[in-house]
Amino acid sequence: MRRAVCPGSYDPPTNGHLDILERAAGLFDEVTVAVLINKNKKGLFTVEERLSLLQESMAHLTNVRFDSWHGLLVDYCRQNDIQAIVKGLRAVSDFDYELQMAQMNQQLTGVETLFMPTKPENSFLSSSLVKEVATYGGDVRHLLSATVHTHLMDRLARDK
Template sequence: MTSDIRRAAVCPGSFDPVTNGHLDIISRSARIFDEVIVAVLVNQSKMGLFSIEDRIEMLGEVTKPYENVRIETFQGLLVDFCRAQDAMVVVKGLRAVSDFDYELQMAQMNIGLAGVETLFMPTNPVHSFLSSSLVKDVAKWGGDVSAHVPDTVARRLTDRLRPQ
């Protein structure tokens, strides 16, 4: 039985930078949904290591193998972005119980505000400790993060954080 209903999901985040943990969630979502919209949050009050344009470019490079993934940016409420994209599911990766506490509150608010559902996807245990902040800290001090980020991201981190 086939369905004409398009199943779209949003994977939101700052992706500063994208890690293998993010990519794991995106790729698994791409197997489940017809379309996955990777939504890069534009937070004017927070200065990231990489510009929004750089993050979009890196995400575009690392998600190229997935024909049903596209990259967009958003500001404001995630539920407004979801409605504008006609996607009523948000996919969030969970690394630990501490993630769940915060994400559950967000999920309950999103369902209450706009009927947007949240799918919690457990992170592959290989990536359970991984965060963009940790990757940046390790890279800043010259540590090797190549096992934790795609090659293009590792190169950009090295270039960005190399002492001038």
């Protein structure tokens, strides 16, 4: 069975994330969406909330599972018999950083990283930018699934 993991913070998951996840699901027998836990970062949504948003947004895909992880991604891959990491790239600046990570991961455990370019309409998208625009009243509904948009707007209204 060909397994891959798509790691990220997904705070919140954008249409760019969902596009990469759907495309990865078409290439592998099983894809794990791993919400990575960084204790040094305070997210807008909890890890559990992000997992729930991803599950709701990706419910139509039967070969996608959801998990969270704190630690080295290659350890997660080893423990779960995952052969590949799939990363979306928006720009050359993403590639510079991701290439170093991919080479380190391959050197540590032999896990391969596959880079998937985003579609042009998603090339500017980041969770941070979406949150910032929404915080100032900008319309971001076209950048998120309906489920994620509703939760984002509710959270921002509650946190005012």
